Amino acid sequence: MIIFENVSKRFPNGHVGLENINLHMARGEMAFLTGHSGAGKSTLLKLIMLMDRPSNGQVQVGGYRLSQLRRGQIPALRRNIGVVFQDHQLLFDRSVFDNVAIPLMVAGFDFDDIGRRVRAALDMVGLLDREKLNPLSLSGGERQRVGIARALVNRPAVLLADEPTGNLDPDLSADIMKRFEHFNQAGVTVLIATHDLDLVQRMGHRTIRLERGRLVTAGATTGEAVE
Numbered sequence: 001m002i003i004f005e006n007v008s009k010r011f012p013n014g015h016v017g018l019e020n021i022n023l024h025m026a027r028g029e030m031a032f033l034t035g036h037s038g039a040g041k042s043t044l045l046k047l048i049m050l051m052d053r054p055s056n057g058q059v060q061v062g063g064y065r066l067s068q069l070r071r072g073q074i075p076a077l078r079r080n081i082g083v084v085f086q087d088h089q090l091l092f093d094r095s096v097f098d099n100v101a102i103p104l105m106v107a108g109f110d111f112d113d114i115g116r117r118v119r120a121a122l123d124m125v126g127l128l129d130r131e132k133l134n135p136l137s138l139s140g141g142e143r144q145r146v147g148i149a150r151a152l153v154n155r156p157a158v159l160l161a162d163e164p165t166g167n168l169d170p171d172l173s174a175d176i177m178k179r180f181e182h183f184n185q186a187g188v189t190v191l192i193a194t195h196d197l198d199l200v201q202r203m204g205h206r207t208i209r210l211e212r213g214r215l216v217t218a219g220a221t222t223g224e225a226v227e
């Protein structure tokens with residue numbers, strides 16, 4: 001589902017963010033991406049979601065070589081990748097409903113369809129009764145769940161999360177991770193960048209570890225060679 005072949009990322013200032021990464025995540029897999037601050041976790045996620053391009057090597061997602069995508073194919077790829085950020089990036093001048101609806105509005109869904117899909121996504125994260133509220137009136141954990149609903153509303157095949165539990169207490173972090181596990185069981189490929197090694201160990205999924213831009217452990221993937 002996600003393949004990195006000899007991928008390096010050198011920034012314009014000369015800093016090497018990623019060096020010769022070879023990685024294979026199978027469809028339907030769940031993995032954690034770990035490493036110290038500055039190890040390259042966000043850089044790796046940005047290459048998958050096409051927010052940035054590698055300097056060398058190839059990234060493939062869902063069978064597409066990202067370097068060969070035509071401009072017109074990029075929105076379809078992005079719709080297939082849901083992204084959850086640590087600071088959830090919600091709009092505080094819109095309701096919870098509108099925040100979750102944004103990807104569908106951008107994609108041009110009709111009004112009724114948007115209503116159905118937004119409510120289904122809010123239901124999945126247990127926030128159906130909060131749709132009219134402003135995110136400002138929600139707790140940190142609830143805001144994060146709104147961010148997850150927004151990431152899932154397009155029913156993407158891949159869910160990426162960058163430090164999704166960074167500001168949450170251990171119970172809420174465990175709750176959010178359980179939800180990711182649940183989506184994974186429904187077939188979504190899930191990759192989560194996190195510093196929370198206790199949680200990673202407790203959950204027992206594959207761990208992909210970066211150190212100064214290099215892959216030091218890629219863990220195991222079902223039936224396929226890695227690294």
Ligand SMILES: Nc1ncnc2c1ncn2[C@@H]1O[C@H](COP(=O)(O)OP(=O)(O)OP(=O)(O)O)[C@@H](O)[C@H]1O
Pocket residue numbers: 011012013015016017035036037038039040041042043044
């Ligand atoms: N646009 C950029 N220009 C120059 N250097 C950059 C750029 N983006 C990231 N870097 C550097 O690349 C390295 C990897 O950054 P990245 O954000 O991927 O790390 P990270 O593992 O996600 O860290 P954290 O856990 O702190 O979020 C860091 O040293 C960072 O300063």
